[in-house]
Amino acid sequence: MIRFYHVFKSYNRDAYSLSDVSLSVRPGSFVFLTGASGAGKTTLLKLIIREEVPNKGQILVNGQNVASLPVTKIPRLRRSIGVVFQDFKLIRTKTVFENVTFVLKTLGFDLKERRRKAFSVLKQVGLQHKTHCYPLQLSGGEQQRVAIARAIVNDPVLLLADEPTGNLDPDMANEIMNLFSKINMHGTTVLVATHDRDMIQRMSHRVITLHQGRLVHDTLPQGRLDSH
Amino acid sequence: MLQFLFFCFSEGLTNLWRSRVLNLLSIGTMMLAIFILGAFLLLGTNLNRALAHWERQIQFHVFLSDAVTPEQTDNLLGLLRSDPSVASARLIDKAEARKRFDDDYADYADISQNMEINPFPASIQVALASGADESRFRQLQDKLKKQAGVEEIHYDFELFKRLHFFSEFIQWTAYLLCGIVVFASIFTISNVLKLTFFSRRDEVDIMKLVGASRAYIRGPFMVEGMLQGLFGAGMGLVLLFLALFTLQNYLNWDTNSLLGQFDLVFLNPGTIWILLGGGCLVGLFGAAISLNQFLHEHISYQ
Numbered sequence: 001m002i003r004f005y006h007v008f009k010s011y012n013r014d015a016y017s018l019s020d021v022s023l024s025v026r027p028g029s030f031v032f033l034t035g036a037s038g039a040g041k042t043t044l045l046k047l048i049i050r051e052e053v054p055n056k057g058q059i060l061v062n063g064q065n066v067a068s069l070p071v072t073k074i075p076r077l078r079r080s081i082g083v084v085f086q087d088f089k090l091i092r093t094k095t096v097f098e099n100v101t102f103v104l105k106t107l108g109f110d111l112k113e114r115r116r117k118a119f120s121v122l123k124q125v126g127l128q129h130k131t132h133c134y135p136l137q138l139s140g141g142e143q144q145r146v147a148i149a150r151a152i153v154n155d156p157v158l159l160l161a162d163e164p165t166g167n168l169d170p171d172m173a174n175e176i177m178n179l180f181s182k183i184n185m186h187g188t189t190v191l192v193a194t195h196d197r198d199m200i201q202r203m204s205h206r207v208i209t210l211h212q213g214r215l216v217h218d219t220l221p222q223g224r225l226d227s228h
Numbered sequence: 229m230l231q232f233l234f235f236c237f238s239e240g241l242t243n244l245w246r247s248r249v250l251n252l253l254s255i256g257t258m259m260l261a262i263f264i265l266g267a268f269l270l271l272g273t274n275l276n277r278a279l280a281h282w283e284r285q286i287q288f289h290v291f292l293s294d295a296v297t298p299e300q301t302d303n304l305l306g307l308l309r310s311d312p313s314v315a316s317a318r319l320i321d322k323a324e325a326r327k328r329f330d331d332d333y334a335d336y337a338d339i340s341q342n343m344e345i346n347p348f349p350a351s352i353q354v355a356l357a358s359g360a361d362e363s364r365f366r367q368l369q370d371k372l373k374k375q376a377g378v379e380e381i382h383y384d385f386e387l388f389k390r391l392h393f394f395s396e397f398i399q400w401t402a403y404l405l406c407g408i409v410v411f412a413s414i415f416t417i418s419n420v421l422k423l424t425f426f427s428r429r430d431e432v433d434i435m436k437l438v439g440a441s442r443a444y445i446r447g448p449f450m451v452e453g454m455l456q457g458l459f460g461a462g463m464g465l466v467l468l469f470l471a472l473f474t475l476q477n478y479l480n481w482d483t484n485s486l487l488g489q490f491d492l493v494f495l496n497p498g499t500i501w502i503l504l505g506g507g508c509l510v511g512l513f514g515a516a517i518s519l520n521q522f523l524h525e526h527i528s529y530q
Contacts, residue, residue, distance in 0.1 A: 051435070078439035091431045093246055103438040110233040150438065 001027040001189045002048060007057035009043055009071040009213075018042040019213040020052075025191060027157070030184045032200050033193040035210035041193035044210070045160050048191075049081055050074050051124055058069045079103060082151030082188075086163035090135040090150075091178055096122070097131040098148045107154070125179060141172035145179070152183055161182060161192040165199065177203060235444065240451030247424050251456055254413075254420040258510070259458020259467065261409035262503055266468040268402035269499060274492050275395045282391075285384070288365070290352040296377035304375055308354055313364045315355040322346045349379060366464035410510055417456055417514030420447065425522045450515045457511020461504050469494055 002025040009018040019039045033041050046052040047059055050066050059066040063078060069077060084141050085173045090099050100121065101114040109117070125145035135143050144164060152160055154179065165173035177192075177199060184190045194200065200207055205211035244251055290308075291299065301319060308317035320328070325348035331339040358364065369381050425432070436447050476492050495503070 049438070071455055075439045075441040075444075078437065083437055089434050089437065093431070102435070103440070105235055105440075106435075106440045106444045123280070219497075 001025050001029070001062060002191070003060040004047075005058040005060075005169075007047065007054045007059060009040075009052060009054050010046060015105075016092065016213045018047070018210075021057075021210075021213075021215050022216065023208060023215060025189060026196075027189055028184070028187050029101075029207040030181065030190045030203075031192070032203070032205055032207045033191060034197070034200060034207055034212065036195060038212075039210040040213040041195075041210060043213075044160055045162050045191070045193055048158075048160060049083060053160055073156055074166075079107065079154055080157055082148075082154070082156035084129070084144070084147050084151050084158040084159070084161040084164045086166040088135070088140075088147045090143055090146055092135050096127060096130065096133050096135070096146050096149075099146055100133065100153050103150065103154050117153050118149075121153045122146075123181070125149045140167050141169075141175065144168060144172075144176055148179060148183075150178070152188070156188060157189070158189045161190070161194075163194055164192060165194065165196060174202075231242070232443065233445065236447035236451045239448035240455060243424070243428075243448055243452050244455055247427070250420055250423060250427075251452075253424065254417040254456045254514075255463065256415050257416040257462040258457055260508055261413045262461045262464025262507060263467050263471075264467060265402060265406050265409050266503060267314060267471070268398060268405055270468065270492075272395060272399040272402055273495065273499075275391075275398060277493065279391055279395060287353055287355045288381065290354060290372055290378055290509055291382065292350045292377050292382040293379040293507075294349065294354040295328070296350065298373070298424060300377035301352075304352060304372070304377060306332075307371070307375065310354065311368060313357050313368060315357040317355075318353045320353055321350045322348055335413070342451060410506075413457070413460070413507075413510045414514040414517065417453055417511055418518040420456070421453055421515050422518040422522060425449070425518065446519055449519055450512060453511040453515025454508045454513065457507040457509070457514070458504060461507025464507075465503060 002023070004021050004023045007018055007021045008016055010016045021044070022038075034043060035041055042157055043052060047054055048061055048066065050069055054067050057067070059211075061077065064073075065079060066077065091102070094102065097115075100118045101109075104114045104117060118131070119128055122131060125148055127142060127145055127149065130138065130142065134147065138146065144167075148164075151161075154192040159180070165176055168176060173196070180190050180192060181203070206221065207217070207219045208215060209219070253276050290304065292304075305317055305319060308314050325347065326340055326346050329348060332339055365383065369383075372381055432445060472492060472494055
């Protein structure tokens, strides 16, 4: 699903945010990406959705070479990837329904189909009764669930989450992670960037650790190193 | 395509309503611009109509020499009445000319009465037919000058030349204003839209991240600019119509006395469509300018 080949990324000449990172994520897997603040987690996610371009190396996402992807094809790539952010990134002036169905609207789905899909994903995240609420009328956990609903409404093959539980209390964080597991069980590849070690230990999934832009550990749940 | 247009219009209208206070600034500017431009066009149109109206009623005088014979007078009357550009030709003999002076200038009637010889020349009063222009008059004048018994031909061209010049001046002022107004409107709309973009840049970032294409991001903004121009132009025209209606009712006696039962008219449908279309184009252009600057920094897919 995702392959990095000796990827380098720097925002200035002095330091690399990512340095010689090579990794592989299989379709349908659930992977944690961890490391201290500034380790390069967010940069790695940004490279996957082509928000940033690597200085060196190649990145394959679902068979597409993201580094050399023409600009006109970026929206299509992003529509195949669901992204969940720490700060939710919901449009405040749109209702829950509008936020969730926005991407469907840009893809030309009619209202009936948008309603059907939105109801289905909002039910999955337990917010089917809040379709007409605005983001600021919801709690942090509810907002994050709306963001997840928006990320999965288009049936993406890959779901990326950048510190999705960073702003939530432990109970809500558990609930959100259980939701990711459920999504993963339906076949979606899930990559979650987090520095919450307790959460990682509880979930028992593959863990990729970055430190100062370098990949320092790639650990399977059993504790052995992954050759990919 | 229809789906895309529907998306752009629904989002554009929603955004227009959502930022209505800010958008009132550009709609108001466009409204004022179209009102001023329309007022000048209206003035030019009505002045031209008034000139055409007055020209149709214009008469000129062929003054006859004292030595003119009745045959020569009949000959002149026959010549004029057979000309297609002449509506009517009427002889005013010396006695009638004197009487007209006495009637028109009653205070000086004594001077006229005390004269032993009638000094007022006989003349033929000629009314031009509808559609006869200056060139046709010149031809007629040349023909009459060659005839025996004609002393002088009097037609006050200078007044009409000045009125025509004034009318053209008004129209050129309207064109000049049009340029200024278009520039001011584009400037205002593009700056208002820039403010709108900045207030919605988070939204634009999110649209970008969820995979909305450039067209889907730009489209609603373009529609918003176009609608600002259209609504502004429409409101400007409505305001102009109301102003004309009020003026016509309020000054009815005045226009009648000045223009002679002449009704003021509103802009013709063609001009109205051009102004509305122009409003849309100015809005689109303003949106395109600010979008190009804004998108380069905020919506470029890197």
